[in-house]
């Protein structure tokens with residue numbers, strides 16, 4: 001298989017405004033996510049951020065992207081509707097999309113899900129145990145029965161999403177909640193994976209299991225050669241009387 005071209009998109013605001021976040025992610029969360037992916041020889045990785053022209057997601061960049069990863073939080077509303085439409089069109093045409101953590105409230109995820117994508121949350125630095133409930137799924141490759149993050153933000157059900165086509169992971173939190181934390185979808189020709197962990201004040205994107213999941217998800221979601229789709233008025237394949 002050819003190299004998979006990945007664009008890691010980051011909002012890149014917390015890191016510039018909050019010293020605690022900057023101490024964990026001095027080059028930005030997007031660069032930590034990208035570094036995890038760069039360790040995989042199957043992938044070629046670039047980054048893009050909100051404050052670049054067109055949020056770094058021009059037609060040319062998207063045309064050269066097989067999988068886009070998305071992390072945003074405080075500035076979802078600053079993402080232009082035009083760029084969201086452009087990304088959505090590319091997903092429907094086969095580009096993979098990996099939505100991370102607080103990206104659950106991004107315009108692009110809500111547009112593709114069609115629901116509020118709302119959830120419960122609590123920031124108490126509690127343990128998260130992520131159970132792999134579909135061990136045969138490509139996104140589970142190389143993982144154990146479960147893995148743990150010592151400190152994470154809690155996300156709890158109900159998570160207002162359409163029922164995933166495949167639910168690969170379920171999280172348990174020390175405070176007692178559970179959450180569907182690894183959700184697969186198809187929209188048009190595109191594959192979408194939502195992956196829960198990644199609050200900005202914890203070093204989650206350095207965790208080897210988290211990095212493994214994201215790399216596996218990128219490979220699973222990568223755009224494939226698929227039949228050309230034709231719509232509209234259509235001549236018969238055989239002569240009709």
Ligand code: ZN
Nearest residue numbers: 102153199200
């Ligand atoms: Zn968070």
